[in-house]
Amino acid sequence: MFGIIGLGGVGMLLAHFLNNAGYVPYVVTRTRYSRYLIKFGGEHEIRVRLVDKLPSDVKYTLIAVKAYDTESIIDKVVNTPVVFQNGIGGVELIRERLGVGYGAVITYGVTRSEGTVEVRGVGEVILPSSVSEVADA
Numbered sequence: 001m002f003g004i005i006g007l008g009g010v011g012m013l014l015a016h017f018l019n020n021a022g023y024v025p026y027v028v029t030r031t032r033y034s035r036y037l038i039k040f041g042g043e044h045e046i047r048v049r050l051v052d053k054l055p056s057d058v059k060y061t062l063i064a065v066k067a068y069d070t071e072s073i074i075d076k077v078v079n080t081p082v083v084f085q086n087g088i089g090g091v092e093l094i095r096e097r098l099g100v101g102y103g104a105v106i107t108y109g110v111t112r113s114e115g116t117v118e119v120r121g122v123g124e125v126i127l128p129s130s131v132s133e134v135a136d137a
C-alpha cells in the first residue's frame with residue numbers, strides 16, 4: 001500500500017515507522033546499499049522492497065528526496081503523493097504537475113551515513129486529515 005521515493009535519512013525513518021506498523025514499503029531510490037539500519041533506541045534493520053518502479057497498487061507515494069530533486073522523481077509517483085520536505089516548492093511542483101499532492105511536516109532530526117541513519121532528535125510527523133491512513137500507519 002505504501003511506496004517511498006528517496007531512501008535517505010527521512011526515507012529510512014519513514015520506512016522504519018511503516019515496518020513498526022507491519023508494512024514493508026516498496027522503495028525507489030538512487031544509490032542502493034546492501035542493508036539499511038536505524039539507530040533509534042537501539043539498532044534496527046530497516047526492511048524495504050527496492051524496486052526500479054513502484055507497483056500500481058501503491059496507494060500513497062511518500063516523497064523523501066530533497067526539494068531540489070523533486071522534478072527528477074515526478075514520473076515515478078504512483079497514486080497519491082505525500083511530500084516530506086523542509087525545502088520550498090516541492091509540494092507546489094507536485095500539485096502543479098500531477099494535480100494532487102499533500103505536504104507533511106516532519107520535525108525529527110536525523111543524520112545519515114550511507115545506509116545507516118541515526119535519530120538525533122525526536123519530533124513529530126504532522127499530516128493533513130485527507131491522508132489519515134498514512135498518519136495511522
Ligand SMILES: NC(=O)c1ccc[n+]([C@@H]2O[C@H](COP(=O)([O-])OP(=O)(O)OC[C@H]3O[C@@H](n4cnc5c(N)ncnc54)[C@H](OP(=O)(O)O)[C@@H]3O)[C@@H](O)[C@H]2O)c1
Pocket residue numbers: 005006007008009010011028029030031064065066067069072073084085086087106107108109110111112
Ligand atoms: N535530515 C533531517 O533531519 C530532516 C528532518 C526533517 C525534514 N527533512 C527534509 O527531508 C527531505 C529529505 O532530507 P534527507 O535528510 O532525508 O536527505 P537525504 O539523506 O539526502 O535523502 C534523500 C534521498 O533521495 C534520494 N534521491 C535523490 N534523487 C533521487 C531520484 N531522482 N530518484 C530516487 N531517489 C533519489 C537520494 O539518493 P542519494 O543517496 O543517491 O543521494 C537520497 O537517498 C529534505 O527536504 C529535508 O529538508 C530532513
